[in-house]
Amino acid sequence: AQSVTQLDSQVPVFEEAPVELRCNYSSSVSVYLFWYVQYPNQGLQLLLKYLSGSTLVKGINGFEAEFNKSQTSFHLRKPSVHISDTAEYFCAVSHTGGFKTIFGAGTRLFVKA
């Protein structure tokens, strides 16, 4: 079975500072990895995904993530955050065979002026 651990429930950061949201997963099989963002009272928006190939994945809004198979991690980074990045971020994993997606508990990113 797969599982996802988001190591920080909340991350406060000042505007224009860099940020890293941490995500570790466990799985005995090959996986796809995702980061989603959810703004208040809205659905999920896909930030980026790792399916195969390059381990450094670039997404929307200046975010990127690096797949580290040896450390079973998929941390999300942004070099300079904006107030508008304040939201809930979910790391997720699914089996490559097209099975269910398992979500982490979420990390609340709060960007302060």
Place this chain on the structure above:
Amino acid sequence: GAVVSQHPSRVICKSGTSVKIECRSLDFQATTMFWYRQFPKQSLMLMATSNEGSKATYEQGVEKDKFLINHASLTLSTLTVTSAHPEDSSFYICSANQMNTEAFFGQGTRLTVV
């Protein structure tokens, strides 16, 4: 990417009534669809897995008689919340995928039971 449409986006219903939520894959045929539930300030929890033409598989703790799932075609799955009560108020999200691909998510349905 592929598009999954979920309808309605919001619904308010009276306690004791039933509500149906539709999930459609618009430009692909989905071998499997999934239903998730999200309580306020919590993560998404898988409720059930739905395969076209067969009975849904429910996660432990999910009442199959309360949350009826029908996957009548390769592009449509429905979730019916029967005899809804205020504790069923939540955000419901579906996803759909083909074999060996990632899942695509609908925009969710916010259900409020009054």
